[in-house]
Amino acid sequence: MSDWENYKMNMNTSAVQAKNNILSRLKKEVAGADYSKLPQEPIFAYAKLTHEQQVAQFVGHLETNHAQVIKVTTQTLFNAVESLLLELKIDALLYGKRGKYGSLIEQHFENRTGATTKLIKYDFMLTDNKEKLFDCAPASITSSKAAIAATGSIVLWPTEEEPRTMSLVPPIHFVIVDVKDIFSDFSTLIEEQAWKNGLPTNVLLISGPSKTADIQQTLAYGAHGPKELIVLLVDNDNNT
Secondary structure (H helix, E strand, O other): OOOOHHHHHHHHHHHHHHHHHHHHHHHHHHOOOOOHHHHOOOOOOOOOOOHHHHHHHHHHHHHHHOEEEEEOOOOOOHHHHHHHHHOOOOOEEOOOOOOOOOOHHHHHHHOOOOOEEEEOOOOOHHHHHHHHHOOOEEEEEOOEEEEEEEEEEEEOOOOOOOOOHHHHHOOOOEEEEEEEEEEEEEEEEEHHHHHOOOOOOOOOOOOOOEEEEOOOOOOOOOOOOEEEEEEEOOOOOOOO
């Protein structure tokens, strides 16, 4: 055995011994502890709100966090997207070809006379198409899994069809949220949607555009993700 192999073996042995010593001391400290005497912590209870109030709470939190919320119906959804793209002078939109709204996006923009928006299909591998994602996609549009009223958070459930890069890289992120998928709080959401039965690799909770601040507390948007978040809130039951 070489000197280097001896050294690594000794280091590993020392690390294991150190870990065991620490665990032994911790176990000794809590030996015989009576956990029944621990004080009961109060359970936080959210205010009981109607679903209409929850929607208003959700919108209020998002707008406070500098997100833009546009109320639409299924019929007016992509007309609103098209108008916003024209207003923002954006001529390209990244979308998941096999995502929840992929076929509807294609029907609207590809079959529309005079449409100027170029659709960029996310059906490629990132490793070979970084330029397409980072340099050619000024805006993206994704679906959402749900939303949380108490914190004004949108839940994204990344998939192969709509990976997390779609919501992290383009400067402007359009996200579609159905009012029927708004829950009062996070615990209610994961219970009613039975998250325990299966989770993706990661879940994103988004409460506004990306922002950060330096040591002088100067707030800047877009440093670690989109600098604009536009929420398309679909409500087919209330067209006012």
